[in-house]
Amino acid sequence: MTPSFSSILVNDVFGDPGLFVEVRWSKRALLFDLGHNEALGPTRLLRASEIFISHTHMDHFIGFDALLRVALGRGKTLRLYGPPGLIANVQGKLHGYTWNLVDGYPLTITVQEFHSDGIRTATFPAMDGFQRCDGLNSTLSDCTADGSFTALRDPMFTVRATSLNHRIPSFAYALQEQFHVNVNKERLHEAGLPVGSWLKEVKQYLWQGKPDDFCFIATLYHEHRKEERECVLGEVRERFLTITRGQKIAYVVDARYDQTNERKIVELARGADIFYCEAPYLDRDADKARDRYHLTARQAGVMAKKAGARDLVVFHFSPRYTGLGHEIEAEAREAFRGK
Ligand SMILES: [Zn+2]
Ligand SMILES: [Zn+2]
Known part of the structure; x- marks a missing residue:
């Protein structure tokens, strides 16, 4: 069986976090986070129309410009989904440039912000010089008791999202194929x-x-x-x-290890074929991880095991462990596969 989604980390495990998921047999792709993304190259970057942002700390959003640059002048809609404040962040980025010669450009950027009471939408059409146009608010759909909801529903797949505590909301996502056709x-x-x-x-x-x-x-x-x-x-x-059964891919970054986050993460990643989880710290530095609202490799492994994930990929390693990436991977693996 050839899976429908092929996923790769945008960068090396020490680089900016991001996940690129290509939908096989189509020219579509989904992108999770917008850190540095030059490594993807323009062809793949252009394929990404649905972009899910966890939060807008710099390492998760600095690549917006690179994406905009390749998409500019293309007849497409870039759809961004993410935390409260994302509309203002996009607007701020767009305000950083001069747009007097783009009025014939067919690119449109739409942004959806997930709030606890619903979704706010804004559109930025290039032909209006990326003037912000606020859309109608809508409610979160299929919301569960622990707060996860459907961020995107496509005939072939859904993307579920949940808000995690990173001292600010940081959204985790799970891509689920409806069913697989062999x-x-x-x-x-x-x-x-x-x-x-x-x-x-x-x-x-x-x-x-x-x-x-x-x-x-x-x-x-x-x-x-x-x-x-x-x-x-x-x-x-x-x-x-x-x-x-359809393929499932979960993406979790930048979250503190606490009971609520763990419950939400385990629920979201349940039965995932691949669980991409941040692991910036080794467990011996769990105090630092907690202070900075991040996970350790062991915590990533424990949650992957609880979620019954089939495979775990850890990434977003802190530069303090340069040269020790294998230790982080080993610690996560041991917690994940250990009895
Ligand atoms: Zn962060
Ligand atoms: Zn980060």
């Missing part, structure tokens, strides 16, 4: 059907929840000819597809 290539081959973009369309129909009797015209590209064939969704699913 294609049985052997059976396709036996039936004389080619693989190809028609299967992408089939997946879209399934994610959109189309009924079994839904009919569609599939364009099939055989070796030397093209065929238009009428198909019934339920039949295609039955014969050639297997539906399995």
Whole structure:
């Protein structure tokens, strides 16, 4: 089975935190945090349209400019999601430049701020010189008792968010594929059907929840000819597809280790295939970690274990441990895999 999401840390474990998640078989990507991001290169950066910000400490937001630079002049909408104050932060960044020659530019930036009583939205269109335009407020959806909610709902996946205590709100996120669609290539081959973009369309129909009797015209590209064939969704699913549980990726940075944060993190990361968790400190410096509202490697490992995550990736190491990255990784692994 090839997973639908391929995820990579934007930087080395000692570099600015950030996670880039590519949606396979599409030209889409999601980006978690905007620290330094030159390492991604313009092509990947341009692919990111949905950007989730934990908080706007510099190491999580300084890359906004680089993203804006590659997106400027493109006909796209950059969607930013994050903590209270994000709209003013974006506005402040935009105010740092002169925008008298962008009126023909089709780029739009939308920002959604998550407050405990709902979502505030603002739009900054390039064609108006990025003048702020406030949108309507909306309520948080699917809010649970411990405060996690759905930040984004796409037919294929959802992104859930929860606010953690970092002395300011720091948002953690979990990306969850609705379900995974596996294609049985052997059976396709036996039936004389080619693989190809028609299967992408089939997946879209399934994610959109189309009924079994839904009919569609599939364009099939055989070796030397093209065929238009009428198909019934339920039949295609039955014969050639297997539906399995969807992939889950959790992203947690900059949070203190306390009971409330732990409960929220464990809940959010429950059953994650990959749990990306900050681990700036070794546990021998747990006091310093607590003072700075950060986690230790052991705490990251303990929470990953409690969450039943399949894999744990620790990052956002403090420069004080330069050359000791393997110790941080070992401490996290031991707490995660240990009995
Ligand atoms: Zn921070
Ligand atoms: Zn940080």
